[in-house]
Amino acid sequence: VHLKQVLQALPTSVSLPSGAESIEIEAFAPLDQAKAGSISFLASAKYRRQLESCQASAVLLTEKERENCPEQIVAIVVDDPYLAYAYLSHQFDKTPKGSQNIHPMAVVHPTATIADQVSIDAYAVIEANADIAEHAHIGAHCVVGEAVSIGAHTRLQPNVSLLHRVVVGAHCLIQSGTVIGSNGFGYAPLPNGAGWQSIAQNGRVVIGDHVEIGANCTIDRGAIEDTIINDQVIIDNLVHLAHNVVIGRASALAGQIGIAGSTTIGANCSAGGQSGFTGHINIADNSHFTGQAMVTKGTTEAGLYSSGLPAQPSGVWRKMVARIRKLDTLFERVDALEKQIK
Amino acid sequence: VHLKQVLQALPTSVSLPSGAESIEIEAFAPLDQAKAGSISFLASAKYRRQLESCQASAVLLTEKERENCPEQIVAIVVDDPYLAYAYLSHQFDKTPKGSQNIHPMAVVHPTATIADQVSIDAYAVIEANADIAEHAHIGAHCVVGEAVSIGAHTRLQPNVSLLHRVVVGAHCLIQSGTVIGSNGFGYAPLPNGAGWQSIAQNGRVVIGDHVEIGANCTIDRGAIEDTIINDQVIIDNLVHLAHNVVIGRASALAGQIGIAGSTTIGANCSAGGQSGFTGHINIADNSHFTGQAMVTKGTTEAGLYSSGLPAQPSGVWRKMVARIRKLDTLFERVDALEKQIK
């Protein structure tokens, strides 16, 4: 592909030195592994040294870094090289395109509404009154339940289960194995510890536009009201959202996060992998959490929050745990010392 | 639906004021969102204030709260309003019913035994010698492996995998994506770090009656003996039970819990989300664990157990971790002070 054509994926046009437009570009590559025919990017000053010996044909960089670009490489000046890389990367995307057909081995209920240019792969099941908008792609083995609604250009990888009445917006991606609309974990205890009476989960899951959800996630439907994921939210693999959770606009959740029932996460929040949020709390906009955070209370202010003790050699760790368990006595000893000195 | 009919789902009858029986009820709603035609419930005194302005047609409450019910709302007095809500909620359940048919696109092995009024959805696979009891519902894309047994009225959501010889009791619910009967993680190390020799996992998973299991869980079969889940157990999403785990009657496991091999959880226990249990320990009946608990030893007494440091602003947290790492020196300094004072 000509460089000029590659760059058409950027939202704003860039100027190129004469002759550079027709350079052939075959792939993206990191600075230290690029070859002729590659395009690369300098996203952080700490990789600047790799520019010197870089073999790429073109590099995305900021105005400030332009002077560090070797002469033989075409410098493409952009405001945000990492974002530019994100835009351009899709030019080289190897993900197979949907066929824009309905596979003969898909089961589509006669009452379902399927727009033009929808592709539905083998063994997908589309149930009664489902509504799938134009250019959506339904992977093999997906289940699109009763009265589910899927927006335009949304893609489901193989093996996604969208249970009844789930609503997914436009331009979303839902990855393999993810289940949306499972029952919330709602039970009333029977008298005398006899067991549990389930509570019917009658809410929906409502997902906005431009939402991306990873593989093998589980997102429960609300009990009475809906579970809600707002526009531009991104969610990694194996994340669990309980019933009536609300995720604010453009928030980002890393792998294996769990959020208990009725918790509301604000807009533009992020949380690291394996973080856990207790139920019925509110997290303020722009709150950020490091990995494995144990979030037991809401936040009212933007900021970075953390918990946990990082791993150490086990001998050191064991001593530390023993010390912590004797903290009580240490406080008492210091109390006693203070009294004696007085 | 008439109120009288709605209330028939309660295990004991309730008395209604004259004329109230034929009130039309359309939905359940929380106190603060209920409209005419809704039924609501007052499960805790902390919501009592919402009663005043509540628009519901009827409210479930205790005898003690009856006097706080506005005149225009029908007060339905029950022992446990939350449990009553749980019973009644199913009157409004919107989950599609199975068709009580075997879909023509299901593959059912000729040696499988399928009772009357079983529904099997599209693309389900029922393997040799499987046995499915009456009124069971097998969702689309489920795999019911060789010699699997499924009790009456048990429902599998789409995409459940029950591997060979798994036994599921009656009145169970297993949600989408869950795998039961996967191989336990059993390996013997080869000499000199060359790798691992797997151990055949020949036990089964045996699940009692009235058990509910969430989405995308994994429950491994036993190595020699069985993995066992007793009656009335409820399990949330993404839970991992290793081989030969035993879960006692009516225990409740929240999302993303992991229980390592051969651990036994007693009856009427509960554990919060993301808790982890080490292998080969015994947890006493009525033991409860808060979320993210790190359970490294068994318990011999009922009670509530916890671990972990709740999240704080990262600056505070970093200082705290640094302090903890210097605890050793603090103990030494206090030792020295005590000696000096003596």
Place this chain on the structure above:
Amino acid sequence: VHLKQVLQALPTSVSLPSGAESIEIEAFAPLDQAKAGSISFLASAKYRRQLESCQASAVLLTEKERENCPEQIVAIVVDDPYLAYAYLSHQFDKTPKGSQNIHPMAVVHPTATIADQVSIDAYAVIEANADIAEHAHIGAHCVVGEAVSIGAHTRLQPNVSLLHRVVVGAHCLIQSGTVIGSNGFGYAPLPNGAGWQSIAQNGRVVIGDHVEIGANCTIDRGAIEDTIINDQVIIDNLVHLAHNVVIGRASALAGQIGIAGSTTIGANCSAGGQSGFTGHINIADNSHFTGQAMVTKGTTEAGLYSSGLPAQPSGVWRKMVARIRKLDTLFERVDALEKQIK
């Protein structure tokens, strides 16, 4: 089965007392539950006492333990009884064998290459240019994506998704619900918190030989380069490997571990359940981590690493957390005491 025949699964031959060769063996059993017709093993001195009353017909044990074997039991002397058990256990494996057929309800793309003696179960989907080597077994409902390569004797349980261009070696086992080749969690932030621009994930997942992967795992493809799992690695259920992770030879990962992007785990490492590894770190060969470890830095030396505070009764725990939060003041008080004494 005759004992002699059972023992043929061992890599080296063992000598048996005369007459023992034709003893009938029906099953493996633990020492304390074995009956006539069972074979058992003594893997650790702590079970030695169970030998006395053991009813097994034969027991695997070391030379050192031979004298403790009751007369009526055939003692089979091996170097490593647990490893011997692992080898022999497969003689009693009840896992159904694949049919060595392609099920008529499988969809196989005409450009896919299927070797001899491959079995493909019902509703499997094999996409364009996939390549499946001899004796591989593809379970029901598996998706083998475009240009995926699967080595000889590799088995996929039902419901596995291998997305485009994934490479799996020979003699591997991949369990139900696992997704390999999902998109890495790569996004560039849009200006002003507007949301996220996804980065195309164009790398592959490349898996070596004799790798075993549990149920409902997610293994993301690399962004530019590949995610790599080397030979003999074993991985338990619900494990999440992010893009560009590398797992060294013969390492073992327990259930619900998460490893963030671009982290490299060395050879012969192990980690306990629910451990979490931050991104872009390197873990030295022979590093081991206890369960729930919070691994925020790489290791340069072999050894055992830990973190976390084990669960305690909640009253004790609450006091401990309160004490830890006051550590700062305790340090100050000790500072003050030291000054006063000087």
